[in-house]
Amino acid sequence: MTIRVLVADDEPLVRAGIRTVLEATDDLTVVAEAADGRAAVERASAPGVDVVLVDIRMPALDGLGVVDELRRCRPGVPVVVLTSFGTEPNVLRAVRNRAAGFLLKNCSPAELTAAVRAVHAGEAYLSPSAARIVVDQVTSDDTERRESARARLEVLTPRERGVAELVAEGLSNAAIAERLRTSETTVKTYVSRVLTKLGCANRVKVALLVQQANQGRFQRFRP
Numbered sequence: 001m002t003i004r005v006l007v008a009d010d011e012p013l014v015r016a017g018i019r020t021v022l023e024a025t026d027d028l029t030v031v032a033e034a035a036d037g038r039a040a041v042e043r044a045s046a047p048g049v050d051v052v053l054v055d056i057r058m059p060a061l062d063g064l065g066v067v068d069e070l071r072r073c074r075p076g077v078p079v080v081v082l083t084s085f086g087t088e089p090n091v092l093r094a095v096r097n098r099a100a101g102f103l104l105k106n107c108s109p110a111e112l113t114a115a116v117r118a119v120h121a122g123e124a125y126l127s128p129s130a131a132r133i134v135v136d137q138v139t140s141d142d143t144e145r146r147e148s149a150r151a152r153l154e155v156l157t158p159r160e161r162g163v164a165e166l167v168a169e170g171l172s173n174a175a176i177a178e179r180l181r182t183s184e185t186t187v188k189t190y191v192s193r194v195l196t197k198l199g200c201a202n203r204v205k206v207a208l209l210v211q212q213a214n215q216g217r218f219q220r221f222r223p
Helices: 012-022 037-044 063-073 088-096 109-120 128-139 143-153 158-168 173-180 184-198 203-213
Strands: 003-008 028-034 051-054 079-083 101-104
Touching (some): 037 051, 079 109, 088 101, 158 203
Parallel strands (some): 079 101
16 A cells, blocks of 8 residues: 655755655655645645645744644644754644654654654654653653553553553554564554553553653563
């Protein structure tokens, strides 16, 4: 199956570069481009787009505004923010607006294609620097929030808690399956249970909750 991507960036050269990277693969293709935020929302609202890549700084409507609007009109289409400005406010606003991913433009072609595939599969993808910002924000939370997060995690079985902590490490389902020496199908089942029990919309929310409970220190699960 080919994943159909919309690329939104106000610089034609950047759009051309992203197209070249994506279309060098067998399963990714760019089906639309947009040079401003309003055009991005309009084109992503039409059928035929599976994933949206959007820059932050664009005319008419910035990329984070695009994320916000698409969450309302096309909630099933994941949006990846791809930018040169990985500042704390940008990262945190993107996460709060439920962007499926956050990447810096200095990422490798392999990381870009991996991010598109991950969000299309229903996972979340944060660059290491963005993940660090999220973790730092969580570790600054007060004791009440940490205790609340710990209480919420108590509904999980030990195995589910272990999977949740590996999700918080940023591991894919395949990587978790390898770590736990089980099948990817089994891991998908556990992740689905974790999302349901915790009432989390996506893997990023699970990661935030685990980080709150652990005070920013990963407690690795030992099978």
